[in-house]
Amino acid sequence: MRRERRNGVIMSESYAVNEKRELILQKVKEFIVAHGGIVKKNQLEELHIDYRRILDFVEKGDLIRIKSGYYTIRIGDYSEDELIVKLFPDAVLTMECALYAYGYIKRKPYGYQIAVDKNTSKSRFKLEFPQVTPFYAEPETLQSGVDRIDFGNAKMQIFDKDRLICECLKYEDKMERAVFQEGVLSYIKDEKKNIANLMKYARERRVVKKVQSMIGVWL
Template sequence: MNIQQVQSLIAEAMEKHNGIVKKEELTKLGIDYRRIDALVKEGKLSRVRNGYYTDRVDGFSEVELVAALFPDAMLCMESALYAYGYLKEKPYGWTLAVDKNTSKSRFKMDYPRIIPFYTEPEALVLGASTIELQGCSFGIYDKERLICDCLKYESKMSHDDFKTAIQAYIADPDKDISVLMDYARERKVLKKVQSLIGVWL
């Protein structure tokens, strides 16, 4: 296979995978590790992280990187609160809900910082929605599922973020209390919803 053919195959793979391709994908196309290594040395490919490559020499924004590396994840907790405008300060890391059976090694990276919430496969799709951030599409939980998760994992949040999230939801004109109650039963936080949110309604 000549260099033009290799570059054409890589370009097609990049197009298909939002600009970041796994090493396994490249080897399936007949591009072995030595060829990949040579392309990295020549500056035609960049290693994004171990086992992931891009041909975008100009690199990615943090948002693009997360969208490309974790297309199967859902924004949850602080990242989802920030995306909805409930938190004003951008969180330090990306909180992502992922299938509990996914490989833990995927999240071992210095940048961007990923904080995974390992979730049962059936719970992963409850309240699933999508949102557009800086031109990238992300899975995200709707506001009712998000608030139930904040109640469920209150101990993992800062007290200020938790309080801000609950107050922002109560003040949100788009909230749907009947959906919130359904999710609260499913997520086993009904008593907390009734005591913390019920009093304001």
């Protein structure tokens, strides 16, 4: 076994290798913490570390791969909401997830429904936890009727209430009937609803007839 002398102390080659590994791991961990706790593969490339080293850290349990290309130190440090904010900062909460956020439905839905640019990579949504259902949209439609709310100790985009109801009407067949009805009835009872905005979004989303037949009779 090869040995080297350092500060008058003879060290084994394996000890030196392990020490180097720990120094690199510490560097990676400090980098992840400095960048909000979750980083993408292309961010780690800034460290100029052989990617095989990163894979070794994951295999040994020193790093956690949340999904392909995304890494953190401890998954338990984040709630599901926080993970959604960090993994999908460009997305917009919609459908059941948004209805629940507004208090329109009582039961928290399973997983997260988010609206995303139709050109985004489908591989982004291949993760076991948390469960995510993407609704692909034209880029320009993601700019209309968008607010921001507190979500997982951060800010997350969400369709405003009037736009959201139009989305639910458009994708009614993708929702449980009871959830759909609960959400629409809650909107009808909401004193802060904006009918002018509702009709504007209804025209944009091509659900005017549905708005007139399902909501108009109650207004």
